[in-house]
Amino acid sequence: MSTMRGVGIGLGVAQGPVARMAEPLAAPEDAASTLTPEEESARVREAVAAVARELEARGEQAGGAARDVLEAQAMMAEDPTLDDEISTRVQAGKTGEFAVHDAFASFRDTLAAMGGYLGERAADLDDVAQRVIARLRGLPAPGVPDPGHPFVLVAKDLAPADTALLDLDKVLALITSDGGPTSHTAILAREKSIVAIVGATDAVNLTDGQTVIVDAAQGIVTTDPSADELAKAQERAEARRAAADAPITPGALSDGTAIPLLANLGKPGGAQEAVELGAEGVGLFRTEFLFLSASHAPTIEEQRTSYTELLQAFPGKKVVVRALDAGADKPLAFLNDAHEENPALGLRGLRALRASEDILREQLTALAEADAVTDADLWVMAPMVSNVEETDYFVSMAHEHGIKTAGVMVEVPSSALMADRILQTADFASIGTNDLTQYTMAADRLLGSVASFQDPWHPAVLKLVKATADGGAKNGKPVGICGEAAADPLLAVVLVGLGATSLSMAPTALADVRATLLTHSLDDARRIADAALAADDAATARAAAQAAAAPKENQQ
Template sequence: MAELRGVGIGLGVAQGPVARMAEPLPAPSDAPSERTADDETTRVREAVSAVARELEQRGALAGGAAQDVLEAQAMMAEDPSLETEIDARLAQGKTAEWAVHDAFASFRDTLTAMGGYLGERAADLDDVAQRVIARLRGVPAPGVPDPGHPFILVAKDLAPADTALLDLDKVLALITTEGGPTSHTAILAREKSIVALVGVVDAKGLRDGETVIVDAASGVVTTEPTAEELERAQTRAQARASAASAPITDGALADGTDVPLLANLGNPDGAADAVALGAQGVGLFRTEFLFLSSSQAPTIEQQRVSYEKLLGAFPGKKVVVRVLDAGADKPLPFLNDAHEENPALGLRGLRALRASEDILREQLTALAEADAATRANGGGADLWVMAPMVSTVEETAYFVALARDYGIKTAGVMVEVPSSALLADRVLKHADFASIGTNDLTQYTLAADRLLGSVASFQDPWHPAVLRLVREVGAAGQAHGKPVGICGEAAADPLLAVVLVGLGATSLSMAPTALADVRASLLEYSLDDARRIAEAALAADDATSARDAARAAAAR
């Protein structure tokens, strides 16, 4: 028996035989084409278009975050710059297969050199290239295997197109050798409730057919398990399934302390599912979906319709809307498409909105009108509005004052950079609430891009430096009598959720599929327990030991 360690997604446990992802297609030959350049161009155009449409169709079937990712991949496939690169190679008499391979590789190297979010998207580009080449060859694209029975899928990483449409009757669990807790694979696995471990470097040695146990709660893959270990894992899996089907209650600790459990949503269409899974409201509504698929900003009317749909789905419940968070991984031609050497540290979030204030004013107008309209119909929600990427007290005062001008009664800020966490006592003199985005807070605290696999080991919200910053914000919220929510992926980690409450968080927001696990975890501990477990984690020197210390304290 051996234990392989990685980062677990959720609390699930599964067992079964391994099936490895197929190796990529071999690189095409650089031999001259026997076809004319025009014929090869036609082949490429047809193949690229077919792949783009397939990605869009997969996205439409998957919905949610997967749809956003796959639509972005489809746009990547048809990028005019790539088309120009391919045409240049075809004009030299190359085959369509080699032109696609070489042009995509060149483009990938450019993205990799840029680093950050764009560097991480290089892996997506490889997947698109493989699909186009497979189409040109008339063979299936490398993808998820089908051994004819349920299996544990092992891969270097999964392309979004594969993760989005995994057959959950066949795929018992997912193990990747790369990626971190906020990678696309992890986010989509959490959204689909797939038992998963990411960043399991030693999983490269797993063989097809060997039986393993995947324990996401402890972040361990057990190889060559004994019959007793298999039985114990099965018992845990059954207990978890029973807990998931138990009657839904509001979020609370064992001593009755209320901890509202809210949903992170990317568009209003997910509201019904969130309510069905027990969401007590919305802790993060991302408004980017209205802007990202357009060459110009949506009108006030277009925005108002979507906001009314959202607010109407949560009558009397808290709904926290984040104004447009553009920049870094989400450049927009009408807002901030200027090239930046390091966009994660550039004109993004509230900074970008202040530079184009008319867009912010129109969004606040649409939100205020939607709020008034739903209240007039007797089905309004409790609307809270927050600004992203706030880094100074002055930015806080600016946004809150502007929101007040438009009739927004509850205006707050996201704490995603260390400066706003360290100055939380002053920030909360102006803001009505704070919401901690642990994904960005972790990347800026540890100087580790949250979407870059090469630094995934640093991108862990369990790190005591991150937890200390959360404590600063929690203490400021308590001193001012103002709510402090968590809306990053950390809230979906059942034990870390307990720690966050112990550090002063008053609500937790997450992907709706994580609600049941977090609800069950909170009910095991009192507020005193949560504070004691949090102190144990804070006393550690690194993320791994903080997690271990919290587990030990929780067991006591």
């Protein structure tokens, strides 16, 4: 028996035999084709079209966010520029396989250099290229194995096309050697309540059929466990299932300190599930869905209809709506179509809204009108606020349009460091830990090559959370968390210990966070947070918090 460590997602524990993702197809050799360029072109176009249709079909079956990702991949496969690149190579006498490999690789490097949203899409190109080459070779498309029995899936990482349709009756758990707590795989695992450990670098040594225990709560994979270890893991899994089935109670610590547990939502249609899973309101409602698929801004009437649907689902409950957060990884032609070398540091969030103020005014008008005909407690916040002046601008405008509670998102270090001044004006603050980590660590949150830096456990990030919470306490203003960090049960305890007054997350994470909070008092949370703050890096902070949170009989 041996163990390996990674970043656990949630509190789950599972056991079973390993099934590894197949290794990527070998790169085609640069050899001359035995076919005419016309024949090679026909082969390639058939293969590309077939792969695009398959991706669209998978997206239609999966629905939701997965459908959007897969449809984007299908469009990418048939991109005219990429088609021209492939044709140039085929006309030069290359095989279809090599032409696809080389053209996709060149296109991928170009997108990766752009960073942000396009940088993330570059990683998806590898998966599309592999599927097209497999089709040309007459081989099965790379993807999730099917050994004919339930299994623990082990991979370097998972492509969106694979994660979208995972059979949760067969996939007992996920282990990846790459990725971090905000990777695509980690986010999927939280959304679907899959037991997962990401970033377990030693997972490359696991073999098909090898029995493992995946303990997400501890971030440990145990290989070749004893019968006693398997029995203990099974007992823990059953206890967790029983806890999940227990009556839902409001979020609170063991000493009765209330910590409201809220949901992150992207569309009104997700409200019912959130309520069923115990959400006490909404801590982040992303309004981008109304804008991203449109060629022009939606009307006030269209917006009001969607906001009313959302607010009606939470009578008497707090619903925090984020004003349109466009730019960077969410470009909108009608808002800001100017090319930017580094859009993550450009005209995004509130900056973009100020440049097109009519869009902001229309959104605030629609929200106020929806609030007037519903019973929810509407809070509205501005994205990417970086200073006091921006705070004054947004809060004044929101109040002018009839919004009673107006706040800001803290996503950049400047706003965290100035929180005591910002919260003199803002009615509340909500910390977006994904972007706060990105800007603190100077690591693009969508770029796999720097994923190891994108860890909200880093003490530098935690200190900024504390600075923001201290600013809220000084002014008597609430400070919530709405980034992925809140979905990590132990990190949720740390965030409360740092002064967070509410936590918002994917609805499927609510049960684990609720259960973990109930095992610690406020004094415990502060002690655990202090242990994490004293560390030098993210991994050490996580380990220190785990040690501080362990039952006293388990501490040395």
